[in-house]
Amino acid sequence: MIEMIGTSGYETISAPNQNSTAVIQALLASGNAAPMIAEIGIGIGATTVAMATLLANRGELHLYNFREKVAELTADLANLGYTTIKGFGNTGRHWDSYNWTLGRMILGGREAVYDYIYIDGAHTFAVDGLAFVLCDRLLKPGGYLEFDDYNWSFAASCWMHENRDQFMTDEQISTPQVKMVVDLFLHGNAVTRRCNRTGCSGRRPIGRQAMRQTLWTGAVGHSTLSGIRPSQLRWPSSARASRPARCSSSMPCCRIATR
Numbered sequence: 001m002i003e004m005i006g007t008s009g010y011e012t013i014s015a016p017n018q019n020s021t022a023v024i025q026a027l028l029a030s031g032n033a034a035p036m037i038a039e040i041g042i043g044i045g046a047t048t049v050a051m052a053t054l055l056a057n058r059g060e061l062h063l064y065n066f067r068e069k070v071a072e073l074t075a076d077l078a079n080l081g082y083t084t085i086k087g088f089g090n091t092g093r094h095w096d097s098y099n100w101t102l103g104r105m106i107l108g109g110r111e112a113v114y115d116y117i118y119i120d121g122a123h124t125f126a127v128d129g130l131a132f133v134l135c136d137r138l139l140k141p142g143g144y145l146e147f148d149d150y151n152w153s154f155a156a157s158c159w160m161h162e163n164r165d166q167f168m169t170d171e172q173i174s175t176p177q178v179k180m181v182v183d184l185f186l187h188g189n190a191v192t193r194r195c196n197r198t199g200c201s202g203r204r205p206i207g208r209q210a211m212r213q214t215l216w217t218g219a220v221g222h223s224t225l226s227g228i229r230p231s232q233l234r235w236p237s238s239a240r241a242s243r244p245a246r247c248s249s250s251m252p253c254c255r256i257a258t259r
C-alpha cells in the first residue's frame with residue numbers, strides 16, 4: 001500500500017499529518033518511553049509511516065480501518081521492520097465501522113489505553129459522533145484526541161460524488177460533519193468534566209466561554225500559522241472527575257494542547 005504514497009491520484013492523502021508527529025515527539029520528550037497510539041482511518045499510510053518511523057518500535061501503534069487495508073499496511077510496515085504495529089479491521093458492510101471494534105474493545109475490559117488517538121476516518125456525523133464517545137473512554141487521562149478535517153464537507157470533495165445523495169440530504173452533504181461532532185461534543189465535554197486532582201491546572205471551574213474560545217483560537221491558529229491541513233484540532237483527554245487519581249502529573253488534565 002505504501003508504494004501509492006506520492007503517486008498520481010493520491011495527492012490529498014500522501015502528506016503525513018504534522019500534528020501526529022508533533023504529539024508523538026511531545027510524548028517521548030515528556031518521558032513516555034512507550035506511547036500507545038491509535039490511528040483511526042489510515043488512508044494509504046502516509047501518517048502511519050511517519051508515526052512508525054518516530055516510534056521506532058517503542059510503544060504500540062494501533063490501526064483501525066477496513067480489514068483488507070489494515071492487513072496490507074501492517075504487512076508493509078512489518079517488511080520495514082516495524083514490529084509493534086497492530087491492525088484492527090472491520091468489514092465494509094453498510095453499517096460496520098471502526099466503532100464496532102472500539103466498542104468491543106471497551107466491553108472486553110479495555111479502557112484508558114491510548115496516549116494519542118488520531119481520528120481521520122468516515123468524516124460523518126453518524127460514525128464519528130459515536131467514535132468520539134468511544135475514543136473518550138479509550139484515551140488515557142491527559143492523553144490527546146485529534147479530529148482531522150474540521151472544515152471538510154462532502155460538497156467540497158469528489159468522494160462518493162456519484163451516490164452520496166442516496167445516503168445524505170443536501171444539508172448533510174454541505175455541512176462539515178466533523179465540525180458538528182467537535183462543536184457538539186468536545187466543547188460541552190470540557191465544561192462538564194473537570195479535573196479534581198490536587199495541583200491540576202483545571203481544578204478551578206472553567207468558564208464555558210473561556211474554554212470554547214481557547215479551543216477555537218487553537219484551531220484557527222494552527223491552520224493559519226503553521227499551514228497544516230485546515231482546522232486540525234488537538235484536545236487533551238477530558239479530565240474525568242470520577243477517576244482523578246489516574247491523572248498524569250506531567251500532562252495536566254485540563255490543559256489545551258499547544259505546540
Ligand SMILES: C[S@@+](CC[C@H](N)C(=O)[O-])C[C@H]1O[C@@H](n2cnc3c(N)ncnc32)[C@H](O)[C@@H]1O
Binds near residue numbers: 014044048096097121
Ligand atoms: C482520509 S483517509 C485517512 C488518511 C490517513 N489518516 C492519513 O493521515 O494519511 C480516511 C480513511 O478512513 C477509512 N474509513 C472510512 N470509513 C470507514 C469505515 N466505516 N470503517 C473503517 N474505515 C473507514 C477509509 O478507508 C480511509 O482509509
